[in-house]
Amino acid sequence: MSGAHVIENGAAHSRRPIQEPAPRQAILQAPGRLELRSFTLPVPGPGEILLEVRCALSCGTDLKTWRRGHPMFSLPTPFGHEFSGVVAALGEGVERFRVGDGVMAAPTAPCGRCFFCLREQENLCADAVGRMLMGAYADFILLPAHIVARNTFRKPSMLSFEEAALLEPMACVVHAHEMAKPHRGESALIVGAGPFGLLHLLVLRAAGVREIVIAGHGERRLRWAGELGADRVLDAARSDAAAEIARLNGGFGPDLVIEATGKLDGWHDALARVRRGGRVIFFGGCPANTALNVDTRRMHYDNLTLLAPFHYRTRDVRRALDLLSERRLGVGRIVNGHRRLSELSEVFAMLDRGEMLKCAVIP
Numbered sequence: 332m333s334g335a336h337v338i339e340n341g342a343a344h345s346r347r348p349i350q351e352p353a354p355r356q357a358i359l360q361a362p363g364r365l366e367l368r369s370f371t372l373p374v375p376g377p378g379e380i381l382l383e384v385r386c387a388l389s390c391g392t393d394l395k396t397w398r399r400g401h402p403m404f405s406l407p408t409p410f411g412h413e414f415s416g417v418v419a420a421l422g423e424g425v426e427r428f429r430v431g432d433g434v435m436a437a438p439t440a441p442c443g444r445c446f447f448c449l450r451e452q453e454n455l456c457a458d459a460v461g462r463m464l465m466g467a468y469a470d471f472i473l474l475p476a477h478i479v480a481r482n483t484f485r486k487p488s489m490l491s492f493e494e495a496a497l498l499e500p501m502a503c504v505v506h507a508h509e510m511a512k513p514h515r516g517e518s519a520l521i522v523g524a525g526p527f528g529l530l531h532l533l534v535l536r537a538a539g540v541r542e543i544v545i546a547g548h549g550e551r552r553l554r555w556a557g558e559l560g561a562d563r564v565l566d567a568a569r570s571d572a573a574a575e576i577a578r579l580n581g582g583f584g585p586d587l588v589i590e591a592t593g594k595l596d597g598w599h600d601a602l603a604r605v606r607r608g609g610r611v612i613f614f615g616g617c618p619a620n621t622a623l624n625v626d627t628r629r630m631h632y633d634n635l636t637l638l639a640p641f642h643y644r645t646r647d648v649r650r651a652l653d654l655l656s657e658r659r660l661g662v663g664r665i666v667n668g669h670r671r672l673s674e675l676s677e678v679f680a681m682l683d684r685g686e687m688l689k690c691a692v693i694p
């Protein structure tokens with residue numbers, strides 16, 4: 332069970348009166364400097380939805396951006412991209428939703444028409460990559476028409492707003508697993524015990540993977556990995572960690588290695604640990620201008636399969652929605668902090684110190 336704050340869906344009538352106090356929106360002014368400012372509620376245009384945010388989740392991408400900015404977003408920027416909420420107002424032509432509906436959405440959507448979209452690689456669509464919706468740390472967020480049309484869904488009533496807000500990270504994980512196709516009986520190693528590493532753990536577990544080992548850093552994170560059901564948790568800083576991993580799977584090493592650190596060292600570690608004939612998923616994007624060093628002899632004669640999934644496709648979002656709706660993974664457990672929007676600066680200071688995995692920010 333998640334420690335979710337389950338908030339009632341509310342009937343289909345207008346929400347809290349749209350007047351004082353003025354709605355707030357968090358702006359990341361500069362690395363480390365978040366401000367909550369009041370803003371005028373936009374009136375949704377054709378195809379758009381004004382959503383009253385019920386939950387926004389912190390994400391590793393947010394933390395990276397808070398620490399040092401991000402090549403894809405210029406500062407100052409509205410902040411936060413994992414969210415769920417309730418429809419406050421509908422633009423012209425939106426037929427699938429009513430005011431008062433609980434809603435979950437991915438923060439991007441593909442165009443559906445370009446070269447990549449026509450080849451079912453919507454994750455590479457310029458719209459999916461370049462038009463990410465930011466501004467979920469707020470009382471309200473305006474969903475643009477292209478996201479409403481393709482990646483916005485009514486929240487099943489069984490699902491808490493907190494679980495519903497996991498749609499985007501879940502879609503990224505689903506995409507990676509669709510490429511790697513983990514199966515029962517396999518031995519898997521996850522490199523990195525952050526929120527994404529642990530989300531991979533829960534999805535692998537549900538897929539029936541026999542043995543799941545996590546190698547990571549930090550006492551708290553390793554403890555959380557154990558609590559979420561890793562068969563074994565290894566402190567990556569220990570000098571014997573590599574030898575322990577080599578002993579897995581009857582001494583052959585893991586069949587599947589998932590890199591979830593977004594650091595070049597993590598990529599090299601993942602590559603070094605996989606067994607002959609095994610698969611590596613390079614999941615976490617590294618800083619710009621980093622290069623992976625691959626021994627061609629090992630790559631060829633050990634018959635390695637190296638996979639580098641990026642973002643998610645429309646079908647991954649649907650599958651993520653199904654997985655979340657089934658509620659058997661217990662993904663809500665990844666969210667182990669709860670704070671008010673007014674405490675957002677403190678949230679990032681805590682994430683920076685590794686005191687929370689993922690935080691639900693509730694307006």
Ligand SMILES: [Zn+2]
Nearest residue numbers: 390392413500
């Ligand atoms: Zn995210």
Ligand SMILES: [Zn+2]
Nearest residue numbers: 442445448456
């Ligand atoms: Zn496209």
